[in-house]
Amino acid sequence: QVQLVESGGGSVQAGGSLRLSCAASGYTYSNNFMGWFRQAPGKEREGVAAIHTVTGGTSTFYADSVKGRFTISLDNAKNTVYLQMNSLKPEDTAMYYCAADLHESGWYRVDSWSYWGQGTQVTVSS
Secondary structure, eight states: OOEEEEEOOEEEETTOOEEEEEEEESOOOTTOEEEEEEEOTTSOOEEEEEEEEETTEEEEEEOTTTTTTEEEEEEGGGTEEEEEEOSOOGGGOEEEEEEEEEOSSOTTOGGGEEEEOOOEEEEEEO
């Protein structure tokens, strides 16, 4: 059974940084996608970033709103995917969710993913 556990959320001031972690069990990263989504109060869940691992390399994908500020990466040995968030803005405030197993096209679509974590809260104050 796949389990995803997020950690690393917290409260920071605008311009600060946080690194989120998602530890996976029962799931292998090889030839698979992992992703990060977020959901602010009163808004729909939106794709933030995704990473695709294949033999010989990885591909990464980002929402336009976080390009140049967020970096997704993974540590295969630890079965953990990370989201490094720099230059945080108040509009980045949301619950952040880890997702695994992209089964349809469109990494940014909630319906494309099979497994979800419980989320970790990120709050950015101005």
